[in-house]
Amino acid sequence: MTLTIENGWLDKAQKKPSPFYNQRPTNDVSLLVIHNISLPAGEFGHTYIDDLFLGNLDCDAHQTFKELEGLEVSAHFLIRRNGEITQFVNCDERAWHAGVSEFEGRSGCNDFSIGIELEGADTCNYEDTQYQSLLILTQAIIKAYPAITTERIIGHCHIAPVRKTDPGPYFDWQYYLSALS
Numbered sequence: 001m002t003l004t005i006e007n008g009w010l011d012k013a014q015k016k017p018s019p020f021y022n023q024r025p026t027n028d029v030s031l032l033v034i035h036n037i038s039l040p041a042g043e044f045g046h047t048y049i050d051d052l053f054l055g056n057l058d059c060d061a062h063q064t065f066k067e068l069e070g071l072e073v074s075a076h077f078l079i080r081r082n083g084e085i086t087q088f089v090n091c092d093e094r095a096w097h098a099g100v101s102e103f104e105g106r107s108g109c110n111d112f113s114i115g116i117e118l119e120g121a122d123t124c125n126y127e128d129t130q131y132q133s134l135l136i137l138t139q140a141i142i143k144a145y146p147a148i149t150t151e152r153i154i155g156h157c158h159i160a161p162v163r164k165t166d167p168g169p170y171f172d173w174q175y176y177l178s179a180l181s
């Protein structure tokens with residue numbers, strides 16, 4: 001299967017527009033950042049991630065959600081455990097996924113990056129179907145934003161090493177990057 005991004009939106013993906021985005025200060029979209037997320041941590045299959053990115057999370061639904069109260073975050077894409085892709089922010093706009101970050105001396109990676117969240121955790125493997133979706137999504141992104149070369153596909157842990165560990169030690173970089181080339 002081939003996916004296409006047109007005017008910043010992926011065809012064939014579920015779209016759930018997040019309020020948490022703004023305009024990029026530059027037309028330069030040249031970095032792809034891979035993340036993981038699970039809510040509650042280590043649990044999969046809930047809709048809480050969508051709720052968080054849409055600003056609808058019920059912070060009373062779980063004790064660990066209290067600290068998420070008022071948090072305004074998003075990513076361009078989420079890939080669920082079953083491989084399903086949801087898009088929350090137009091790729092031409094700035095999503096709020098990287099936070100304080102730096103790549104090759106340039107800070108504020110949200111300005112020039114696309115963020116993909118994998119539903120997952122640092123403590124377990126990702127599903128094969130997630131890699132397959134990630135690969136076809138990455139190919140669509142590279143086609144639409146050719147400044148994103150394989151050298152410019154990194155983890156959140158690489159641009160915010162003090163704060164972040166995702167996508168974690170179970171993410172198979174070698175498999176992913178070699179399958180792209």
Ligand SMILES: [Zn+2]
Nearest residue numbers: 035036156166
């Ligand atoms: Zn992250």
